[in-house]
Each structure stands twice: as C-alpha cells, then as structure tokens.
Amino acid sequence: MTRAISLTINGKHYEHDVEPRLLLIHYLREVAGLTGSHMGCETSLCGACTVELDGKAIKSCTMFAVQANGANIVTIEGLASPEGKLHPMQEAFWNEHALQCGFCTPGMIMVSKQIVERNPSPTDTEIREGLDGNICRCTGYQHIVNAVRTAAKAGA
Amino acid sequence: MIANAFEYTAPQSLDEALGLIAGGAKPLSGGMSLIPMMKLRLAAPEHLVDLARLKELNYIREENGELHIGAAVTHYEVESSPLLLGKCPLLAETAAHIGDIQVRNMGTLGGSVAHADPASDYPAALQALEAGIVLRSAGGARTVSAKDFFIDTFTTALEPGEIVSEIVVPVEPGLTGTSYQKCKHQASGFAVVGIAVRARRENGVVSLIRVGVTGLSGSSYRAENVEAALQGVEPTGEAIRAAAGLVAHSVDASADMQASSEYRKHLASVYTAKAIHAALSRSA
Structure with a gap:
C-alpha cells in the first residue's frame, strides 16, 4: 500500500505516492532523480547519504521517505546558486583538494555545513568530532579538515 | 537493504498513537536503532506509528523543582538545551557522546531509553540522576525509577501497549557535580564502558554520590558498593x-571483539575513578 507524500527539495515542490518502506535516499535518487546524495554503506555508518532535513543534517539511508512528509530538504544539488556559484563550503573543498574519488564528498559537505553553522570557529578537534559520522577512504581526512577550517574562516 | 512492507501512520495526537499501539502497532521515534534492524529484517513490525513529531512528546520544561523532558526530544536538543546545560549538565554531556551529528539530529531520548541497548549512553546518566521514566498507555501512566526500568539487554519494564513518554529529573542545588566518562567503541561509537557520577563534597567529605554504569554488562546498573565506600x-x-575498584564486583561482564570481560572490568574501574574525580572537581 502506498502513501502520498509532499515535500520540498532544494526549493522545489515534490508529490509522490510511495511505499512506506522506501528509504529517503532511494526516494531522492530514484524517484526525485537527485543522484548527488550517495548510498555508501546502507548501515548509517558512512554518511555519504547525508542531506539536510528542516535544517538538520541527517542520514537519508536511515529514514523512510514517509517520515519526511511535509519536510524541507536540501541536498548537495541545492547548495550552489542557480547561476552556478558554489557554496563557500564547496569552494573550500575544491580549493583545499578535500577529495580524491569524490564518493563521500556530498555527505562530507552537507555535514561540514552543519558543523560550521553550529560552531562558526571550530577547532580542528571539533571539526574531527563533527566528521565522526562520515567516512572517507581516500584522503586521510587532513584536507577535509583543512577545507572546513578554511570555509569557517571565510564565514561559510 | 529493504525492510519488510509495513503500514505507516503519522498520528495527530498522542491519544491516537496510544490507541494504535494498544492494537499492536509499534512506535517509531527517531528510528536510529529500529530502522537498521528493519533493514536487516531483525525486526519486521506490521504497523509503525510515528511519534517523532507529536507536540505532546516534544518539550523540555522545569516544573516544581523537576525537569520534564518529552520522549521525542532529540539527542541534539538534549545536548544543546540551555535549560539542561544549566540545570542538568550530566544529561546534556551524555547526549553529546551519542553517535554522530546526524544520529543526534534524529535519535530521541525516549527511543534510546525504550530500546535499552546495553551499550547506550543515557542509562548510566539516568541511573546516577535517579531519574523517573514515565510510561504511558491508552489506559494511563505510571512512573518507574531508572533502577527498576532497565532489566536486561533490550529488556525493560515496558508492558505491551506502553511507550516511554517522558523522563523526569529532580533539579539539584548547584553544589552537586556530575560527569560522564566513556570508553568509546572506535567503530560504532557505543560505550565499551560508560560511567556517570553525581557527587557532592561538603566539609571535606563526600556527602552524596551516585554511580551509574553502562556498557559493562547486559544492563545498566547503580554501583551501590562504590557509593557506600565513599x-x-x-x-x-x-x-x-x-572504591572505583569495586564497580565490577560480582558483575557478569560482557566480552566481545573490542574488550574481554576482564579488560572491560579493568576499564570500568579506571573510568569510574575518572568520573568521580571529575564530578567532585565540579562540586562547588
């Protein structure tokens, strides 16, 4: 049995009938067609599926789409301006070479945005604690920490 | 990983939710434990009732010398609440140890308490605070002490049809100090051992001490022998x-890949001493 949901994603209104067991990440990628958020571990450990739901970073692999009925979601696709100007956090990841393969990057950027929103001048320890729920298998994290610090200094 | 099919209801009121739960539906709160279990098909509820957005379960308030925290309050709200940071810093400090930012944004106090994972963080704090846990069903409400609520692994005093609806903590005078010290599992973030202490020093001696333990065994507990010794x-x-050396006395300590039972007991005594020192240093 399906249920009707209606929600806002990156400023755009969406309405669909979905099965209650459909995970939010599958909804975003396969129904809404927004493939920027990645499905990594499927077990709430890696954070690649992180999106913002009503201003809070959450793991969209550990939430059913029906729970997001009425919510306002921002995914990685919604960070840059319509003209293509990158969000300061995206800019910092680019400038600091904070990615190699890029698979974890959407989630890293979404959680980093939350870290800086809640703590505008985080220490490196606070940044690392904030990134606790996101795994990167390429970079060794140092450049990601540099990017978050740089973005915070730039007032991201 | 796809969960079994289920029916989903987002109720308009707590009464509606409790009515459905009385009929056999299962409560869903933040879903941080239940949804992974459903994806692995370790749990396959036929009907989920979503409590997360009910206003009647979302509040933190002070009343008659007690703090009342609704079950659907998230870990992030607990860790960042000015009221809790001021009047029950132990609960806020404990919440900040849970999982990661994303888990704390979704996971709820009541959900975690009801799930009663033996390595979860809150039980240690609730034991040390001598908190009350309000259980509500369609038939009414009752309050159970933390000591009586946590029975064993994933086993609590909850009866069928009941949910955890509120946590009640007495407000204490400023001279009481508290601390939560945790040895964190490096992969999962759960407590290998977690020790919460609430203590007061007056006239050079310990005038109050409560020690809550999580992670060490199948259930959280109060280390009353440590308390009596101090x-x-x-x-x-x-x-x-x-005194801290007594914390694991006659406890059947868990053993896993992360820590043998002997090592867990050793960790428990070390972290108990750390938590007592930290709590007393914060006791005015």
Whole structure:
C-alpha cells in the first residue's frame, strides 16, 4: 500500500505516492532523480547519504521517505546558486583538494555545513568530532579538515 | 537493504498513537536503532506509528523543582538545551557522546531509553540522576525509577501497549557535580564502558554520590558498593581508587571483539575513578 507524500527539495515542490518502506535516499535518487546524495554503506555508518532535513543534517539511508512528509530538504544539488556559484563550503573543498574519488564528498559537505553553522570557529578537534559520522577512504581526512577550517574562516 | 512492507501512520495526537499501539502497532521515534534492524529484517513490525513529531512528546520544561523532558526530544536538543546545560549538565554531556551529528539530529531520548541497548549512553546518566521514566498507555501512566526500568539487554519494564513518554529529573542545588566518562567503541561509537557520577563534597567529605554504569554488562546498573565506600569519606586519590575498584564486583561482564570481560572490568574501574574525580572537581 502506498502513501502520498509532499515535500520540498532544494526549493522545489515534490508529490509522490510511495511505499512506506522506501528509504529517503532511494526516494531522492530514484524517484526525485537527485543522484548527488550517495548510498555508501546502507548501515548509517558512512554518511555519504547525508542531506539536510528542516535544517538538520541527517542520514537519508536511515529514514523512510514517509517520515519526511511535509519536510524541507536540501541536498548537495541545492547548495550552489542557480547561476552556478558554489557554496563557500564547496569552494573550500575544491580549493583545499578535500577529495580524491569524490564518493563521500556530498555527505562530507552537507555535514561540514552543519558543523560550521553550529560552531562558526571550530577547532580542528571539533571539526574531527563533527566528521565522526562520515567516512572517507581516500584522503586521510587532513584536507577535509583543512577545507572546513578554511570555509569557517571565510564565514561559510 | 529493504525492510519488510509495513503500514505507516503519522498520528495527530498522542491519544491516537496510544490507541494504535494498544492494537499492536509499534512506535517509531527517531528510528536510529529500529530502522537498521528493519533493514536487516531483525525486526519486521506490521504497523509503525510515528511519534517523532507529536507536540505532546516534544518539550523540555522545569516544573516544581523537576525537569520534564518529552520522549521525542532529540539527542541534539538534549545536548544543546540551555535549560539542561544549566540545570542538568550530566544529561546534556551524555547526549553529546551519542553517535554522530546526524544520529543526534534524529535519535530521541525516549527511543534510546525504550530500546535499552546495553551499550547506550543515557542509562548510566539516568541511573546516577535517579531519574523517573514515565510510561504511558491508552489506559494511563505510571512512573518507574531508572533502577527498576532497565532489566536486561533490550529488556525493560515496558508492558505491551506502553511507550516511554517522558523522563523526569529532580533539579539539584548547584553544589552537586556530575560527569560522564566513556570508553568509546572506535567503530560504532557505543560505550565499551560508560560511567556517570553525581557527587557532592561538603566539609571535606563526600556527602552524596551516585554511580551509574553502562556498557559493562547486559544492563545498566547503580554501583551501590562504590557509593557506600565513599559516602562520608574524605575523597583522597587512594580512597577513590579503592572504591572505583569495586564497580565490577560480582558483575557478569560482557566480552566481545573490542574488550574481554576482564579488560572491560579493568576499564570500568579506571573510568569510574575518572568520573568521580571529575564530578567532585565540579562540586562547588
């Protein structure tokens, strides 16, 4: 049995009938067609599926789409301006070479945005604690920490 | 990983939710434990009732010398609440140890307490705070002490049809100090052991001490032998070390890949001493 949901994603209104067991990440990628958020571990450990739901970073692999009925979601696709100007956090990841393969990057950027929103001048320890729920298998994290610090200094 | 099919209801009121739960539906709160279990098909509820957005379960307020925290309050709201940071810093400090930012944004106090994972963080704090846990069903409400609520692994005093609806913590005078010290599982973030202490020093001796333990065994507990050893005693380093050494006495300590039962017991005594020192240093 399906249920009707209606929600806002990156400023755009969406309405669909979905099965209650459909995970939010599958909804975003396969129904809404927004493939920027990645499905990594499927077990709430890696954070690649992180999106913002009503201003809070959450793991969209550990939430059913029906729970997001009425919510306002921002995914990685919604960070840059319509003209293509990158969000300061995206800019910092680019400038600091904070990615190699890029698979974890959407989630890293979404959680980093939350870290800086809640703590505008985080220490490196606070940044690392904030990134606790996101795994990167390429970079060794140092450049990601540099990017978050740089973005915070730039007032991201 | 796809969960079994289920029916989903987002109720308009707590009464509606409790009515459905009385009929056999299962409560869903933040879903941080339930949804992974459903994806692995370790759990396959036929009907989920979503409590997360009910206003009647979303509040943190002070009333008659007690703090009342609704079950659907998230870990992030607990860790960042000015009221809790001011009047029950132990609960806020404990919440900040849970999982990661994303988990704390979704996971709820009531959900975690009801799930009663033996390695979860809150039980240690609730034991040390001598908190009350309000259980509500379509038939009414009752309050159970933390000590009586946590029975065993994933086993609590909850009866069928009941949910955890509120946590109640007495507000204490400023001279009480608290601390939560945790040895964190490096992969999962759960507590290999977690020790919460609430203590007061007056006239050079310990006038109050409560010690809550999580992670060590199948259920959280109050280490009353540690408390008795320090009550009325001058808290020298030697006295604290000796008392902390009793924390795992006659406890059937868990063993896993992360820590043998012998090592867990050793960790428990070390972290108990750390938590007692930290709590007393914060006791005015």
